[in-house]
Ligand SMILES: NC(=O)C1=CN([C@@H]2O[C@H](COP(=O)(O)OP(=O)(O)OC[C@H]3O[C@@H](n4cnc5c(N)ncnc54)[C@H](OP(=O)(O)O)[C@@H]3O)[C@@H](O)[C@H]2O)C=CC1
């Protein structure tokens with residue numbers, strides 16, 4: 001008997017994971033748009049988010065939480081971070097006791113600064129909560145290119161069962177028990193992708209991008225370990241892996257936002273023209289508060305924040321970073 005999976009969120013990554021998982025399980029995806037649901041059921045496509053992709057024929061879709069979640073053995077949350085709690089609460093009355101809940105989101109909730117598994121634990125205490133993360137640009141995965149990911153859960157026995165649902169040929173899924181580190185790696189790298197995007201947009205060069213990625217890793221590891229993540233996690237797929245993929249790819253939405261800023265466009269213009277989420281824009285706000293709370297200097301994130309919200313220019317940001325005293329590699333700066 002195949003496990004029943006309910007997946008909430010019909011965007012590019014939610015749809016990609018639903019289609020991949022449909023090879024191993026009986027999957028129904030929830031999207032709020034009837035048009036998307038009908039398109040998935042009738043044509044096995046989701047043009048708005050995955051143009052040109054054909055989805056697994058066994059994947060079903062519905063706008064009804066009851067239909068998607070009511071019988072599910074596993075719940076996967078593919079909704080962006082700022083809407084995650086509300087969608088979880090809307091689905092809550094239909095969720096069966098103690099089924100595992102896996103987040104696909106890479107961001108922190110504004111206001112609470114919470115990770116998505118913390119929201120799951122707060123709203124649905126007792127459900128094992130985990131995250132699927134790693135260098136996984138949806139646009140490459142739906143076209144069948146190989147990739148590796150990590151399923152992180154405190155309970156490694158449940159993680160092993162979930163590994164079998166997600167693993168499929170060229171999509172290789174590893175396990176990790178460090179949920180905090182895996183979740184923070186995914187959220188924090190988006191800010192670094194905005195930074196490298198800015199450099200690329202402003203034609204700063206390959207050496208600058210490499211310096212930003214490397215110092216970005218050091219910066220996110222500092223905050224991540226202060227918040228309870230394990231140093232090794234940040235050197236793995238959820239940290240370094242995702243950082244490299246996102247910071248160097250024009251397929252990344254966060255890199256795209258940075259790139260356009262580097263070309264001189266305003267944030268409002270860029271967001272207006274996008275129909276997808278770039279989580280780093282909002283996560284940057286939460287991270288500035290966390291940097292103060294944990295007393296961890298985050299110079300790259302701070303410059304990204306200044307450009308996004310304080311009216312600084314890309315030139316000001318690079319000048320700011322370059323004028324910092326360069327001490328030991330182990331130190332901020
Ligand atoms: N795309 C990728 O390559 C990857 C993305 N992720 C992460 O996955 C998460 C989901 O991103 P992704 O699928 O890419 O997002 P997209 O931007 O592609 O899609 C956003 C989805 O969220 C829905 N949505 C927007 N607002 C609301 C709301 N208020 N209530 C309910 N649903 C809403 C949209 O529905 P509608 O169409 O009706 O507006 C749409 O289905 C993000 O945290 C992202 O960082 C992780 C790995 C890879």
Ligand SMILES: O=C(CO)COP(=O)(O)O
Nearest residue numbers: 134135136137252253254
């Ligand atoms: O997280 C991702 C790749 O691992 C997707 O990054 P973007 O959200 O920037 O497109």
